[in-house]
Amino acid sequence: MPLPKVQFITKEGGCTLCDDLFVELESAQDYVDFDLEILKIEQDEELYKKYWDKIPVILVNGSLAVKYRATRDELIRKIEGRSWWKFW
Secondary structure, three states, rough: OOEEEEEEEEEEOOOOHHHHHHHHHHHHHHOOOOOOEEEHHHHOOOHHHHHHOOOOOOEOOOEEEEEOOOHHHHHHHHHHOOOOOOOO
């Protein structure tokens, strides 16, 4: 089974929400395997038009999974497609 494809859409510099969400995403990598691609919104006009007011954004297999904020556990649920996941 192929690994989920996760795209993290962020902006260049000065984005506290982006930094915070990336920390949670890195933490999720300790518990679930996925292919990560980091995209800068300023470098893609189509992404900019679609997500400029929503960043940071995470797409999982091409579908919008997260915008603005999420915890590690929420990210794991979205990436694995589960309705629940909790680290004890």
